[in-house]
Amino acid sequence: MTKSSNGVWEVTLDLAAGDHTYKFVVDGKHVADPSNPNVDANGNSVVTIASEIVSPEVAGTKATFRYYAPDAKAVSVAGSWNATEDVMTKSSNGVWEVTLDLTAGDHTYKFVVDGKQVADPSNPDVDANGNSAVTIAPEIVSPEVAGTKATFRYYAPDAKAVSVAGSMNSWDKSASPMAITEDIWQLSLSLDPGAHQYKFVVDDVWLNDPLNTADTVDGNNVVVINGLAVTGNPDTLTVDTATALATTGKLFTAAHPTGLDTPVNYALAEPSTTVTLSEKDGVTYVTAAANHVGDVILTATATVDQVAYSQTINFKVGALNEYTINYYRHSDYDDWNLWIWPFGKEGAGVPFTSDETFTLSDGNDYTFKQLKYYSTDEKIGVIPRKGDWVSQDGGDRFIEIPAESDATQVWIVEGHTDAIYTDPSQINFEAKVKRAYADTATEITVTLSSRQWNTITQRGYGPLLQMET
Incomplete structure (x- = not known):
């Protein structure tokens, strides 16, 4: 132990959970801890280390409360959600526990230990009256997919701004702001079939969607829109030029959430005298005549397990x-x-x-x-x-x-x-220092941005540096 200036000897130890006995050894003599009233039958001081307890543990609308009191006769929890106390059950490790289904919102509570009210020692959230506090978030789903529409939700009543940024909007954090209603931020987006990565941006902090249980990709959440997704086709067709089309697409379904590669066929969405489709070596080509007006619209189709899937593809027509x-x-x-x-x-x-x-x-x-x-x-x-x-x-x-x-x-x-x-x-390439480092106590190597000599002079001491790229 180490002696402080006030004459108190002290040491801090990391102990395992459970009961421990000890004595001080003062100049070779064993003595009990005079500040600790807990003494065993042999005159040893006793200290009990409680197990690491999580309380309250919230999962959806259920909150589990825990309190370590191996010698207590009865423990219950008195909360703002109920006029009566909820009785807790003691486990073999001395931890009392109860799980309650609570309504969404803020709740306060205390434990009642053998008739005495105490705050939850495992919960740092305490209100002005000394009551422990717990917040139950509303039951919300995110993302919720219906057809090609995905609705994103995030519970953050104190946030100033929340948005969705992902592959669907080039990861632009300002492109898809969410709106708040009753403490829940929400946004619905129409998305193309496929797997779209995203994150929430909460007051300029990038966060994962805590309600999305699907596996992340590169640390990002993923929302899957079922359907046929054909990629690799150009956005625009150049007139009088045969443009090759992608030969395969990916089919996204509940059975294929990561996408199944499948061959695709193409057809004109509407009859046209100025757009033609042709085949060569298993590849489909589309050609728009010089007098074509408007977009070219094709339908890509794929058949998997005797079920037909399709995607409508729009092409702009014009010069690049x-x-x-x-x-x-x-x-x-x-x-x-x-x-x-x-x-x-x-x-x-x-x-x-x-x-x-x-x-x-x-x-x-x-x-x-x-x-x-x-x-x-x-x-x-x-x-x-x-x-x-x-x-x-x-x-x-x-x-x-x-x-x-x-x-x-x-x-x-x-x-x-x-x-x-x-x-x-x-473009001005006048000499600028790109990097510099000290070779010795008296030599510095400097790299410049142009090919010329420079001399830096320190007044009263002559040349300080000479530099060359």
Whole structure:
């Protein structure tokens, strides 16, 4: 034991649950603890360590109350939910327990131990009157799926804002806000067949749906909409061009919650003289004539276990927008690519395809990596990244097609966070410190962003550093 300044000796020990006996050894002499009235027949002081108790333990509307009192004759719980006390039952380990079915809302209670009221020592929630408190959340279901509609619910009476963010809205936390009614936040979304990942964003904190018992994927909740999901088809058809269609889809049912790969067939949803379907080597092609007006609508079908499933697929018709994107790094292009997503849609990694040289504001030529991206969308997002998100350069950057145009070219530079240049002569490569580290007590190595010498002078002491890229 350790002696404090007030003459009290002290030690803290971690003991197992149960009864323990002990004595102090004072200058070699055993003495009982004078502050502990509990003494056994041999004159040893006695201390009892209670088992770790969870109380109250809430599951739905049921709350289990527990109290450790091995020597008590009777224990009950007196709560705001009932005018009479609820009798508890003692187990062999000295823990008294009762499980009650309570209504939704806030409740207060105390234990009555041999006629004396005491707060729940395992419950840190206590009201102003010293009563223990327990909250029973309403019985709610989330997600609740009916056809292609999924309803999400979250109980958070004190939250300021709750939203659903997931693969269905490009993980945009502001795209699908929930509304609160009687302490429950709720939102219904119409979703395509398939498995959709999501999380709740509660006051800017990303949380899982506590009511969704399905297995998570990459730490995210999953909601499954039954039906046929055909992916891999383009959003837009270019006129007078035969476009290959996906040969398989995934069927989502109760028997196949993760999706069953199945062949699909295509047909025109309505007869048309300006849209044709053709077959070659087991692949279906669709062609829209130059005089076609409106969307092209096809029906994809699959038959599994003699049951037919279908999905309606809409294609826009028109010319594609061309995005030419140039990216400059000061070094190390190995495995770098662009993550690109049409605004509000799913994204994908796109590799660079060529090297192009441009003259910048300093009059020097620099080589950029370039790719061309085609989309009917007039706004896309990009993030330069290494590999599959090993690292990334800056955050979201957005590129838009100018009005009255179907093409744009932009330049992106490492370290110029979130900047999009529309003219390479705008890019300023004046020397900037990229990184620095001390070699010795008197030498520092500094990497700059341009090829030039620099000298930093400390007044009264001459040159402090010399640097070169």
